[in-house]
Amino acid sequence: MQKLFGAGVTAALSFAFAGEALATEWNVSLWGKRRAFTEHVEKLAELVSEKTNGEFTLNISYGGLSKNKENLDGISIGAFEMAQFCAGYHRDKNRVITVLELPFLGVSNLEEEMAVSAAVYSHPAATEEMAQWNAKLLMTSPMPQYNIVGTGEPRDELKDFEGMRVRATGGLGKAFEAVGGVPTSVTATEAYQAMESGVVDTVAFAQHAHLSFGTINQAEWWTANLNPGTVNCPVVVNIDAYEGLSDEHRAALDSSVSEALDHYLANYGELLKKWDSVLEEKGVQKVEIADSEIEAFKAKAADPIREAWIADMESQGLPGQELYDLVIKTLEDHRSGS
Template sequence: MQRRQFLQQAGLGGILAAGVAPAVHAQTDIRWRLVSSFPKTLDTIYIAAEVFAKKVAEATNGRFIISVHAGGELVPPLGVVDAVQQGTVECAHTSPYYFFGKDDTFAIDCAIPFGLNSRQMSAWTYEGNGLQLFREFYRNYNIVNFAMGNTGAQMGGWYRHEIKTLADIRGLKIRIGGFSGKVFSALGAVPQSIPGGETYQALEKGVIDAAEWVGPYDDEKFGFYKVAKHYYYPGWWEGGPQLALYVNAKAWEQLPADYKAILTTAASHAHVHMQARYDVVNPPALKRLVAKGTQVHRFSPQIMQAAYDASMALYSDLSAKNPAWRKIYADYAAFRDEQVLWARFAEASFDQFMQTGRNKKR
């Protein structure tokens, strides 16, 4: 019997019984909603979700459509985990460390002070044990996770006055996100939780003494350089912040195998796209900021060492109290130490020469 005649006579029930469901699945029309934790104005981060959705649509000839909703459109920016967990929406794009209040372990899936850089984070996720460990962790939240973006190492923020010694940090009121605030507290600072859109006004009015955001391109948009001239680096608490795509586990399991493969590939594509975008836009943005009077400073060795010691003490404490943290951080830390050892012989020495030692004549 020819295929067309068989399809006409058998009906859907007959097709499924005959074991040819994959041919039907390939024609499935699916509509999902993705909620972002970010506003559209933060184009370098928000756009990753759009890139992802576009790639899924292209690969399925428009049969799998994912609508993207900026933070606050459907759910609050920090409500995306609950929305995915409860099945209110099918997926979300966010920074895992936003949710350290649920469990500090979330932070490892994004960035922790003196952790992996972006390249190392991708290596741990895709070729190390990172993805497997977090797939196990997120089962408790009814979530299937994917890496989807990285900003690269961030800057250390904007300060109204120079920060030369640890004494300058004590009592410092700094706007800083979540988990990293624990280390600043240990150094004597006073972390402040202020929404991004309100940070400029707080800095301008002296409500806070300093603020960190991302890097030159995003920071320039907020205009921080107008009210705080001192721009520090590196952002030792965000050496390679990796963003995540969270998918509701039930929605994931209901996808046909080919759509699962397409979604996975699209997330990886968006992952690469985001950092490539940041690497393109940050250099000229930093030049513009300097031209506008920004003074760029490097954190002193004393401050870096004190922050490192406080971070390690925090991780030791969390490992003693939190089994999930202990399991994942042990693998993460071992991977980090191996990567640092290797990088010192290859990447770091090459970068150092290119930055400081090369003859600039061409």
């Protein structure tokens, strides 16, 4: 009887430990607060848990695991398993995807932004560069074209950008610099304070960020149609953690990406529909820039910055021209439905 009892306890304990071994928890490093920019990660966590009956969970942290500029470093050392970052935060670490931050690429909506990002993320050069940081590109965080908010008289002519202190990162910062602006790359979470204290005159963000980080509450005007470009912010996973998943859990993660992105697009679309009413509610003037001013901006920023970027990438042994051509071809294919 004692032997049977002992065998039963052993079996029960073995079963319990086996069940525990099946459970997988990943820590996910984001920043700020839950917002349109993070909805695909939230949806991904929900879907993965559903598909695995709660055996695979994503524990999402908004700033508790790392600073936003250090998320890629955290992924590289396995401090957490998943993270979001923006290319402009550390351009030297993710050179390939900065092609997506070149000014005036001509991307006109979130679906096109998602398409060009997927194409670049799939390029071997992007895969290889991210692997140096033990990171796998999982999905993008598609954002609309950035526009700026500011105080005082609206800056609606190119000459008004001379000396303008603007919060703008990556290729956007380069674009404003080309027309006499003074870009600063303070993080999104620092933008409100930078605007409030006068460190910057204007802030370039997508709509959700102007809401989430409060810059819209400082604003007196908003450029509705400047559309100089956007920032590219991928979600990545630690390669060792990804490869260590069971086949079932990896399939649950991979199969949830497209659905999570569909949710993101739908949610962001609702925000864009409400944007004009938000501006009206907060008393923010909607400024339309003349086509001639935008064309002058493009002439000074688009071609020179693109050519300089391509030359810089090629000098580092990266296929700069090929990557740029891939973006343009993907846009063409997407628009033609092929």
